[in-house]
Amino acid sequence: MQIIELEHRTQLLINFLIDIWEKSVRATHLFLPKSEILNIKEKFLPDALKNISHLVIAKCNDMPAAFMGIEGQKLEMLFVSPKKRGKGIGKKLVEYGIKNFSINELAVNEQNPQAKGFYEHLGFKVYKRSEVDEQGNHYPILYMQLNN
Numbered sequence: 001m002q003i004i005e006l007e008h009r010t011q012l013l014i015n016f017l018i019d020i021w022e023k024s025v026r027a028t029h030l031f032l033p034k035s036e037i038l039n040i041k042e043k044f045l046p047d048a049l050k051n052i053s054h055l056v057i058a059k060c061n062d063m064p065a066a067f068m069g070i071e072g073q074k075l076e077m078l079f080v081s082p083k084k085r086g087k088g089i090g091k092k093l094v095e096y097g098i099k100n101f102s103i104n105e106l107a108v109n110e111q112n113p114q115a116k117g118f119y120e121h122l123g124f125k126v127y128k129r130s131e132v133d134e135q136g137n138h139y140p141i142l143y144m145q146l147n148n
């Protein structure tokens with residue numbers, strides 16, 4: 001596995017990452033209706049991937065297998081291809097982010113307990129809860145900080 005921070009983001013790469021995102025979300029965000037997934041995919045995700053300050057990918061066999069986006073010291077997104085889940089790729093990305101970008105905060109959907117457990121395993125603890133997400137939708141969000 002190779003971890004790379006992307007400075008140059010081609011449309012082909014963005015499309016590939018959108019595909020990873022969609023497959024990952026469909027496998028882990030079972031509470032989201034298909035219409036909401038498509039809405040996020042079409043209206044928000046392309047710009048988010050193009051404009052996030054730090055976009056880091058994990059490549060396996062020269063193909064992206066996972067990615068994360070970082071803004072400041074906050075992990076804004078982490079998505080792993082369903083075929084690569086459970087192999088330590090997400091953990092290695094987060095550890096890379098902690099080491100290289102001083103990640104110490106993130107937000108996770110409360111309705112995604114696997115993600116919450118994953119982040120707790122890496123040392124993050126919930127410090128705040130919101131009834132709605134950043135778009136005002138009724139998907140509770142848990143805000144987590146790294147507990148050193």
